[in-house]
Each structure stands twice: as C-alpha cells, then as structure tokens.
Amino acid sequence: MSRSLRVDRKFIKTVKLALKRHGFPNQEAFAKKIEMARSTVVNFLNGKPVDFANFVQICDKLGLDWKDIATELSDEPYQPDSGDSSFYVDRPPTESNCYQAIVKSGALLRIKAPQQMGKTWLMRRVLSYAEKQGYETVTLSFELADNTVFTDLEKFSQWFCAAVGQELGLPNQLNSSWADILACNYNTTNYFQTYLLANRASPLVLALDNVDIVFEYREIAIDFCRLLRNWHDQANRGDRYSDIWQKLRLVIVHATEVYGGLDINSSPLAGVGVVVDLPEFNSEQVKDLAKRCELTCNNSHIEKLMSLVGGHPYLVQLAIERMKLQGVTLDRILETAHTEAGIYSxxxxxxxxxxxxxxxxxxxxxxxxxxxxxxxxxxxxxxxxxxxxxxxxxxxxxxxxxxxxxxxxxxxxxxx
The missing domain is CATH 1.10.10 (Arc Repressor Mutant, subunit A)
Known part of the structure; x- marks a missing residue:
C-alpha cells in the first residue's frame, strides 16, 4: 500500500463537517490541537496527499474511520476490491448473504450496527459485487445534506431527488415534474418512476449511507421510511409499475446509536427488507487482520488484546495500526487504554x-x-x-x- 493517502473527492465535505462537528473554528485551531503542521491539515481537508501515519491520526481525532474515506494516490476512485481491500476482513456468512440479497428484484438490504463496526466498508463490498453483475451503482450519504434540508419534508424530498439525479448524470427536471397539490412521497415516487428509473437497461443499486441522520428528524424520517417501504413493496405487487421498481435495489446503511433517543416501539424501518447486523471479529479474524497489516502477533498477543476490547473491529484495528505504524507496544496500549492518554480516548x-x-x-x-x-x-x-x-x-x-x-x-x- 502507498505510503501516502488522500481523502476521496466525495468525502471532502464529510471531513470538513467533522471538523466543525468537533468544535474547531478553523484548520489552524485543529492543527494546533493535534500538534501537526497546518499545511498537513490543509492538505488532508482538501483531498491532497498526506503521510499515511498522519492521515490515520487526523481521522482518529475527527472520529472517522480512515479506511472509509481514503483513496490511493491514483486517478481512479476508491474501490473496495483494489488497494485497501487488503485490510478488509470477511465475516462469513455476512458478505455472501448480502450478495445473495442484492441480486433479487426490488431488493432492500439494511446494514445496521453501532459506529465504527465496518458498515460503510461492507456497503462498498456489496456495491463492488453489484457492479460485477453489470448493475449501475449510486452512493448518497446524508452527511452531504445541509441542516436546512431537514427542516421541511418538501425541501428534503426535492434534495433527495436532485442528488440522486446528479449522481446519475441526469439534469434536474423537478420544476416540470413536481406538483404542489400532490404529497411529497407521491411526487418523489413519480420522479423516480417516470424519470430516474424509466427506460433503464440494467438494475440500479442505490446505497443510502448515514441514514441515522434522517432518523434524528422524526417527522421526516417517518415519511421517508414509508417511501422506501412502498418502493420495496411495489416491486412485488405485480402491477404495471412493478417491472420498473424491480430494477431498483436499495442498500440502507445506518448506525444504531440514534436508537437511544427513539421510541423502539416505532422503529422507522422495522420489519422491512433483509437486515444485516455486523458481528465482531473472532480470534482467527483478528489474526488475519494483523497478518494483512504485516504485524507479527502470537496467540498471546491476540488473547491480551481481545481480553480488553473483544472483537470490536475499530478498536482492534486501531491497536494494530498503532503497533505497526508508530511502534507502540501492546503493553503500553493495555496500560493506558482507559485513560485520556490512551489510543481509545x-x-x-x-x-x-x-x-x-x-x-x-x-x-x-x-x-x-x-x-x-x-x-x-x-x-x-x-x-x-x-x-x-x-x-x-x-x-x-x-x-x-x-x-x-x-x-x-x-x-x-x-x-x-
């Protein structure tokens, strides 16, 4: 793997929002806080090459998984089967179950887990598999929507339609397609049915990432989830529009921390589609990851690390990366893990x-x-x-x- 990485173009806005979300007024304040050259931070935030160790450290400070946003120093966009795929650890039968689900007409696949369990990484694997089947894929992260988008259902619905169209390279036709007298979900469905999905030769896999952001806006979430449910149902109705909706395959990715503030008796997407709960790594998978990172770990090392963090993918990976890239000893990681000086602070x-x-x-x-x-x-x-x-x-x-x-x-x- 390259000694340097850069932020993938489609995640530039994500990293800049992360900077604001963590309370840093500007790049200089962040650089000073993490004791790093301002030029390095500027390069990172603008998608320019950054030393591998610095890239990982910045991501850690911003609460980002570096593997989710990184791309190698080539002109090709990041793909999960190239470059960084060497760090992906399969968790059978999770991947094969996803692959089987996504090829079914009108599929809806819901990948859910707490933060930093590898949801986005798995999503990319599924999209890569879909592309190999000849499907077109589009990824839309709700982190790209401004806060104002979530203040009004009509504004949210039109943003959603326009954003998907933009990713498909289609001009915005909302002015001629949106009827104010009709409901937002009806307008959105009609826009997809008569324009975005019309005359498609191959299936479209639409991956919606960070959907938990939508869940935080209850009124919008209820209607949006009803919309997705309806699309999934339409593919199976056998009416004159079913053929169109069978071409749409949905991948919905969301963190579950947001459940802390939700009524669990009215979960927005309960009972719909194929649900994927990401498991932890087992000991063999931790050994596999260490090997892929070219880190020598014996069974005793693996046992000590897992006795502290279990098989939590992010916690395991962070320890392995620090040992490999910065020479931090396992004993030091274990000793300081629960303190503010530890790598998990x-x-x-x-x-x-x-x-x-x-x-x-x-x-x-x-x-x-x-x-x-x-x-x-x-x-x-x-x-x-x-x-x-x-x-x-x-x-x-x-x-x-x-x-x-x-x-x-x-x-x-x-x-x-």
Missing amino acids: NHLREHLGNLEKYPELGKAFREVVVMDNPVELNPVQAFKLHSMGLVNLAGNQVTPRCKLYRNYFRERLGKK
Missing part, C-alpha cells in the same frame, strides 16, 4: 457524550459497569444500550461489551 469520549444526552441510560449503564456480575435492566434500556454498542445481552442479563468499557465508565460513572 476519542472513541470513549464519544460514548460518554452520548450517555450524557440520555441521563436515564447513563444511570442504567452505571449499574452495569460497577457490578462484577451480570445485571438485569429494564428491557427498553437494555435494548438501547445494546444498540449504542455498549453492552452484551444474554437473555435478560446485561454485561459491558468489553473490559475497556467497564474500566473507563466505572471510573467516570461510578462516582456519580
């Missing part, structure tokens, strides 16, 4: 911030981490903590997801 602070948004969940999670034995929680709280990626469930028994979480949150929540 940003990840842990994000979880702490989420718990602070929902005090009742923070109180419930405190019960879990201060006890050495499994505890029984209110089923709703247990479900939400599990969706946030913080706990494991075994029947009605709840335990911290890993030792790292127990150590960090026992120290921070245990005194409250």
Whole structure:
C-alpha cells in the first residue's frame, strides 16, 4: 500500500463537517490541537496527499474511520476490491448473504450496527459485487445534506431527488415534474418512476449511507421510511409499475446509536427488507487482520488484546495500526487504554457524550459497569444500550461489551 493517502473527492465535505462537528473554528485551531503542521491539515481537508501515519491520526481525532474515506494516490476512485481491500476482513456468512440479497428484484438490504463496526466498508463490498453483475451503482450519504434540508419534508424530498439525479448524470427536471397539490412521497415516487428509473437497461443499486441522520428528524424520517417501504413493496405487487421498481435495489446503511433517543416501539424501518447486523471479529479474524497489516502477533498477543476490547473491529484495528505504524507496544496500549492518554480516548469520549444526552441510560449503564456480575435492566434500556454498542445481552442479563468499557465508565460513572 502507498505510503501516502488522500481523502476521496466525495468525502471532502464529510471531513470538513467533522471538523466543525468537533468544535474547531478553523484548520489552524485543529492543527494546533493535534500538534501537526497546518499545511498537513490543509492538505488532508482538501483531498491532497498526506503521510499515511498522519492521515490515520487526523481521522482518529475527527472520529472517522480512515479506511472509509481514503483513496490511493491514483486517478481512479476508491474501490473496495483494489488497494485497501487488503485490510478488509470477511465475516462469513455476512458478505455472501448480502450478495445473495442484492441480486433479487426490488431488493432492500439494511446494514445496521453501532459506529465504527465496518458498515460503510461492507456497503462498498456489496456495491463492488453489484457492479460485477453489470448493475449501475449510486452512493448518497446524508452527511452531504445541509441542516436546512431537514427542516421541511418538501425541501428534503426535492434534495433527495436532485442528488440522486446528479449522481446519475441526469439534469434536474423537478420544476416540470413536481406538483404542489400532490404529497411529497407521491411526487418523489413519480420522479423516480417516470424519470430516474424509466427506460433503464440494467438494475440500479442505490446505497443510502448515514441514514441515522434522517432518523434524528422524526417527522421526516417517518415519511421517508414509508417511501422506501412502498418502493420495496411495489416491486412485488405485480402491477404495471412493478417491472420498473424491480430494477431498483436499495442498500440502507445506518448506525444504531440514534436508537437511544427513539421510541423502539416505532422503529422507522422495522420489519422491512433483509437486515444485516455486523458481528465482531473472532480470534482467527483478528489474526488475519494483523497478518494483512504485516504485524507479527502470537496467540498471546491476540488473547491480551481481545481480553480488553473483544472483537470490536475499530478498536482492534486501531491497536494494530498503532503497533505497526508508530511502534507502540501492546503493553503500553493495555496500560493506558482507559485513560485520556490512551489510543481509545476519542472513541470513549464519544460514548460518554452520548450517555450524557440520555441521563436515564447513563444511570442504567452505571449499574452495569460497577457490578462484577451480570445485571438485569429494564428491557427498553437494555435494548438501547445494546444498540449504542455498549453492552452484551444474554437473555435478560446485561454485561459491558468489553473490559475497556467497564474500566473507563466505572471510573467516570461510578462516582456519580
């Protein structure tokens, strides 16, 4: 792999939004905070080459997975089967199940998991497979929508139609196609049916990433999810429009942390399509990843690392990257892991911030981490903590997801 990486063009806006989201007023303030040359930060934010180690460090500080946004130094766009695919670890039968689902007419595939479990990475694998079948693919991330887009359903619907059309290279026809007297979902469906999907020779796979952002706007989320459900259903109705909708295959990707603030009895996409829950790595997969990164790890090293973080893909990968690229010893990682000086500090602070948004969940999670034995929680709280990626469930028994979480949150929540 190249010694340098750059941000893929389609993720430039994503990284700039991440900078603002983390409270940095400008590039200079961020560069000073992470003790890095301003020129390096500027290059990163503008899609110019950055040293591999610096690229990984910046992504870590911004809460981004470097593999999701990176591209090699070539003119070709990033593809999961080239370059960085050497770092992708298969989690059978997850991939094969996705491949089988996406080739079915009118497919709807929903990839869901907590942050940093590899959802976007898997999405790209599915799109790569679809392209090999001769399908056209389009990816649309809702991180690209400004906040104003989510203030009004009509504005959101028109942005969605225009953005997909733009990705397909089709001119905007909304002015002549949108009828104010009709509902937004009707207009959106008509726009796809009579224009974006009309006369297609091959199926279109539309991948919608970061859909959890939509979930945060309840009124829009309800109508948008009804729209997607309806499209999926139309493909199976056997009416005069079914042939058109059978050509559309949907891949919906969303994090589950947002469930912390949702009514779980009215999940926006419950019961629709093929649901993919990403599992953790097992020990053989961790060994495989270390080998791909050309890091020598014996069974004892793997056992020590997994005793701390389990098989959490991001936590495992971050440790391997730091050992390989920066020469950090495993003992040092284990010793400082739960502290602000540890490599996981940003990840842990994000979880702490989420718990602070929902005090009742923070109180419930405190019960879990201060006890050495499994505890029984209110089923709703247990479900939400599990969706946030913080706990494991075994029947009605709840335990911290890993030792790292127990150590960090026992120290921070245990005194409250």
